[in-house]
Amino acid sequence: MNIIQTKTQTRQSAKRIPWVDIAKALGIIAVVIGHSYPVKDTFYQTIYWWHMPLFFIVGGFFVKPLTSDLLNLKMFIKHRIWPLLKIYFGSGLLIISLNFLVEKPNVVYTLAYFGRLLYGGTELNGDTSVFWFLTVYLIALALLQLILYLPSRFSQFSVVISLFLLGTSYPNAEAALGFPMPWNADVALMACFYMWVGQFGFQFIKQGIAARWLLVLTLFAASTLVILQKYDIINQLLYMKSHHITNTWFALVVPLIFATAILCLAYWLQFTPLHAVLTTIGQHTLPIMLGHKALFSILDKLDDPTWLVLSIGGILVPLIAVQAAYLAQRYYARYRERLYWVNPS
Numbered sequence: 551m552n553i554i555q556t557k558t559q560t561r562q563s564a565k566r567i568p569w570v571d572i573a574k575a576l577g578i579i580a581v582v583i584g585h586s587y588p589v590k591d592t593f594y595q596t597i598y599w600w601h602m603p604l605f606f607i608v609g610g611f612f613v614k615p616l617t618s619d620l621l622n623l624k625m626f627i628k629h630r631i632w633p634l635l636k637i638y639f640g641s642g643l644l645i646i647s648l649n650f651l652v653e654k655p656n657v658v659y660t661l662a663y664f665g666r667l668l669y670g671g672t673e674l675n676g677d678t679s680v681f682w683f684l685t686v687y688l689i690a691l692a693l694l695q696l697i698l699y700l701p702s703r704f705s706q707f708s709v710v711i712s713l714f715l716l717g718t719s720y721p722n723a724e725a726a727l728g729f730p731m732p733w734n735a736d737v738a739l740m741a742c743f744y745m746w747v748g749q750f751g752f753q754f755i756k757q758g759i760a761a762r763w764l765l766v767l768t769l770f771a772a773s774t775l776v777i778l779q780k781y782d783i784i785n786q787l788l789y790m791k792s793h794h795i796t797n798t799w800f801a802l803v804v805p806l807i808f809a810t811a812i813l814c815l816a817y818w819l820q821f822t823p824l825h826a827v828l829t830t831i832g833q834h835t836l837p838i839m840l841g842h843k844a845l846f847s848i849l850d851k852l853d854d855p856t857w858l859v860l861s862i863g864g865i866l867v868p869l870i871a872v873q874a875a876y877l878a879q880r881y882y883a884r885y886r887e888r889l890y891w892v893n894p895s
Contacts, residue, residue: 582864595779598790671737688733694710831865
């Protein structure tokens with residue numbers, strides 16, 4: 551069994567695309583910095599233009615249309631939906647329990663926190679504030695699978711662009727409906743568009759990502775937009791969770807420019823000494839995503855850390871924890887194997 555698992559893991563590693571992992575690493579570094587950076591200046595504002603859209607775009611890269619076969623649907627739920635639900639609730643319960651031990655709030659607050667985990671979305675803040683990403687991803691993924699049943703790319707595009715325009719046509723769900731949407735479901739209307747772009751555009755990105763002109767062009771466009779924001783020629787915000795979006799067309803186009811620039815940059819970074827570190831980070835974005843805010847709360851109690859210290863800790867500590875879990879699992883598997891050979895019955 552151990553040999554089979556090792557072979558499976560080797561095959562899965564071989565299928566990984568280094569520049570995709572590096573792009574995810576750049577995205578998660580931006581997320582962690584965005585949550586630790588103390589000043590809402592141009593740097594802060596502009597990283598929010600692209601880091602979460604990037605994750606939804608990359609999330610669409612490997613989405614395959616489902617067939618109408620019931621078994622295929624069951625496998626999709628078993629292997630794509632159910633694991634993420636387990637991660638969402640398992641990680642949420644763990645962090646809320648740690649919050650109870652560290653912060654020592656009253657029991658009523660903790661029970662209410664569990665309730666907010668069920669509702670999700672903007673009801674979550676503090677240590678679990680970033681959990682909205684998982685629920686929005688799940689809803690957007692389910693929507694995308696339905697849209698991929700449409701017969702033509704044009705009809706699919708028509709639907710996802712309509713959903714995007716609908717999802718950005720109002721300030722936020724609470725202002726429009728009087729209450730926040732469970733699981734930030736309305737944000738999934740935006741996320742579905744980004745995921746469809748990733749699903750549709752992956753083949754073209756693979757073909758053109760090595761083109762130096764594309765890297766130069768997209769970096770120039772992205773840099774120009776940052777400069778325009780810096781000098782107040784434009785004033786655009788794009789905060790997906792809070793649904794704070796100043797311009798629909800800006801939110802439609804600009805994240806795609808930045809995401810393309812990041813993907814092109816990631817392609818060339820794979821040939822640098824940073825390759826190993828970035829690919830390792832990129833392969834573990836989910837534990838970093840879900841764990842860094844809780845770690846910030848602990849570090850804040852120990853000292854008065856700078857945003858740089860928080861950022862480094864928010865990336866390294868979840869990585870170390872994951873590696874420790876891998877080692878523990880490996881030693882446990884070897885221990886079980888020895889027990890089997892000593893006493894096969």
